[in-house]
Amino acid sequence: MEEREKLAKMDLLRARFDISYARAREVLEANDWDAVLATIQLEQEQATAQAAPGGFTEELKVSGRDLVETLKRILHEGNVTRIIVRDPKGIEILNLPVTGAVVFALILPVLTALGAVVILAMDYTVVVERKY
Template sequence: MNTHPGKVTQTLDVSASDVSNSEGVTVTESEGKSAERVVVEELKISGDALVAKVKELIHQGNIRRIIIKNEEGYTLIEIPMTVGVLGGVISAAFFPVIAAVGIIGAMVAHLTIVIERQESADVNDQAK
């Protein structure tokens, strides 16, 4: 459920190929044998808080991808988290990315961060 204003959460099966909903909130569950799920969150954030939020997300460690969009919904930068993050530590490979995120935050006032998190099926079973 959506408990935070300005935050949209979607839960998607990794094997799901098509997800669409006019309201922007979709929960897709499949009877497939997938052991992992992807949770997609959208956060509305101001430009000055962008770098701190991205660093916080990188430290969490279970993030698959971060997408930063402007007010119109255009993707400004897409950051895959498959390389360079070990144990939630920001490596030297991410310093240019963080610099780019800082420039975007300085130039754009209102942004949306789309966060894809990877969760195991065991975590979801315990929550039910």
């Protein structure tokens, strides 16, 4: 890969995530200069950092057939601030901020639609951000 292409990818990450050239290069090198994978890594790091004060993040591996039921259970547990669902490749298919004012009935249509879309044989990662 040309140095010009590397610099363009570093500039992209710097602009999007407000990081240094050194950090952009580090993340890109760790991901074989794949800008999409580097972006995903930086998003995950930011999400973890944002969830840290006053809360914590947990990741659950769930099969497609259990995905909707797991999401319903998590919502009923309370103290959830955000739910992120990623497919096996790490691509977000759902990023749902949850506030205390959100009524479960409002989220149910989203879960129903998600249940119709998911492929049952796939395994998903559910990231749950909670507050203490």
